[in-house]
């Protein structure tokens with residue numbers, strides 16, 4: 081087991097492992113080690129929890145830079161103190177780390193309205209499979225300097241580098257937020273969600289829950305739509321009226337969103353790759369992890 | 381058979397240019413100051429021809445530079461003795477799907493044409509570079525272009541869902557998830573391709589999101605007697621949690637240039653700065669946001685706030701902003717266009733620093749920029765024929781860029797690195813990071829034939845392989 085405490089440690093350890101062709105398993109908070117396909121059983125765990133904490137936070141910029149192993153809960157607490165938040169809020173809850181959320185590109189209920197991880201990450205620091213410390217992107221909200229290694233790493237499942245720092249875009253808390261549950265007929269869930277998202281006053285989250293999940297969340301035995309309306313008071317009032325016109329909406333507790341995020345979810349099947357795209361993927365991996373030591377196997 | 385003959389056989393006699401007199405128009409892009417002559421220019425009609433051209437170039441090992449409308453502001457589309465692959469004839473909108481809210485287009489489609497074509501469905505293409513009446517969607521993809529409304533709606537990256545790409549070796553790949561079938565497998569190669577400035581291959585087809593037109597739009601013009609007050613208003617609006625669709629700033633020098641041009645928009649010429657703020661979205665609640673912006677502007681010293689709700693009045697307010705670069709271009713024969721980004725809270729300090737630097741070097745900086753994003757465009761109009769003035773302009777620019785980097789910012793927010801910003805890349809990134817960027821380019825183009833010499837200074841790319849030029 082390895083426990084690097086600096087990028088220099090991480091560099092040395094990755095170089096050494098590469099020389100020995102020793103696979104490594106990157107672990108941040110260890111809350112989702114069964115995510116992705118199984119990693120080679122001979123891999124030695126590398127615990128990255130030393131890379132945590134808030135590195136730079138200027139609320140007026142609506143951006144933040146944190147150590148990659150910082151928990152989502154800490155990110156939430158620190159930003160909430162300034163009436164801000166990061167819409168990453170991934171499925172799985174807030175015990176996991178910011179770095180793993182980015183590495184796995186895990187979205188959550190707010191992604192549809194407020195952006196996927198790739199839309200929210202501004203820059204990174206990471207150590208690639210050759211032991212180089214790389215710092216692509218930056219901490220400002222617009223940046224096109226250089227080729228986009230930040231997007232490449234987002235969703236790379238730790239196979240191209242161990243992420244040590246992440247800069248993110250934040251949002252201000254909306255003035256008014258309400259959560260509503262609407263009993264629905266599951267067969268029409270898709271249509272209802274689409275209709276709401278296309279209304280003049282779209283919600284910032286809207287998830288259909290099947291009956292099992294509805295029971296788990298204490299919403300009764302029927303399928304439900306969980307809706308979050310956010311904006312200024314007049315907007316939310318109009319959105320609420322619209323929602324009521326579509327079904328019997330019942331005010332629900334905001335904490336349901338966390339419970340929904342924490343509830344087990346079926347894995348999403350991934351699309352097949354064309355041979356050309358497969359060849360590019362293989363080339364990316366060989367370029368940045370030539371010894372094939374970083375989380376080998378996890379992307380299937 | 382010469383390369384020109386081979387290409388003529390693919391695209392037809394009239395779509396291959398080889399004579400210097402015909403190539404002159406392709407010697408520069410939107411940024412005056414750089415001139416590079418291609419050896420040949422070829423203009424395919426469709427994806428099939430474009431692919432055959434790319435394959436013919438690959439077979440000969442010839443370098444090439446993709447080019448859209450040539451409105452780029454970093455010298456990115458210049459071909460120096462290599463082949464210029466012009467995509468401007470590929471301007472078909474292949475499909476508009478109002479149900480999925482996506483459009484499939486050829487790369488040469490002009491940005492605003494898509495918005496016009498989507499209008500019957502009450503949809504539009506959101507990223508709106510100020511050059512939108514001329515620039516192409518392929519060029520937007522390659523530059524990851526932004527625009528005034530990207531503050532709320534996001535940049536090109538956030539709006540492209542798929543691209544069919546010809547890799548420089550002639551292989552065709554579909555990146556992203558154009559059909560919306562679910563998660564694309566593997567690495568985010570589409571994300572890597574967006575903003576690759578023509579160095580990773582040629583986009584032959586793009587699938588982009590269409591955005592519903594807002595129910596209501598209101599444009600505010602706030603005028604300030606102090607540039608500091610204007611800059612602080614920007615931070616105050618963002619901090620208040622109002623997310624305007626656009627939040628643009630122009631300083632007195634820019635206002636003067638605009639008002640003395642044919643694009644005059646009725647801006648107050650005695651103002652130190654103006655803010656153009658657009659609030660859009662659902663009709664419900666919009667007035668409250670407009671009032672909040674109005675209040676914040678006045679609380680921070682705005683002398684006057686004009687509110688435009690009618691399309692004609694709004695368009696007039698916007699016209700001056702959209703044509704500001706053109707108006708500045710009339711002040712002197714040459715114009716340096718900059719594109720730095722700083723953290724929003726540093727705007728006030730940076731504007732003061734820019735004024736100080738400009739004053740010290742006796743150059744006139746005009747600022748017109750996407751203030752909500754901290755994306756500055758400190759531009760300087762000058763006469764390149766005057767050696768002393770040119771030297772001062774370049775010194776001032778170097779200091780301004782360094783000040784932006786020191787403030788935690790970046791050297792380009794939307795125009796790309798191209799040739800023009802190459803010199804700043806190593807002040808921003810470490811040698812290892814620049815080398816990694818070269819390695820990423822090598823994944824797509826191991827022979828380094830696509831747009832050679834751009835984006836990353838060659839000295840940072842290990843194992844540089846020689847490439848052949850045409851002609």
Ligand SMILES: Cc1cc2nc3c(=O)[nH]c(=O)nc-3n(C[C@H](O)[C@H](O)[C@H](O)COP(=O)(O)OP(=O)(O)OC[C@H]3O[C@@H](n4cnc5c(N)ncnc54)[C@H](O)[C@@H]3O)c2cc1C
Pocket residue numbers: 409410445446447448449450451452453456457467487508509510511514515516517518519520521522523524525526527528577578579581582583584705706794795831
């Ligand atoms: C007055 C003015 C205002 C502007 N305002 C803005 C603004 O607000 N925001 C902004 O972001 N930009 C702005 N620009 C810059 C410019 O318009 C954009 O960068 C635009 O995206 C370039 O598009 P183009 O078709 O002209 O590309 P070109 O200039 O022809 O090419 C630009 C780059 O893209 C590559 N390229 C072009 N097509 C393809 C393709 N199909 N496949 C692969 N690579 C390709 C080229 O090789 C080159 O590197 C402005 C320019 C002007 C002149």
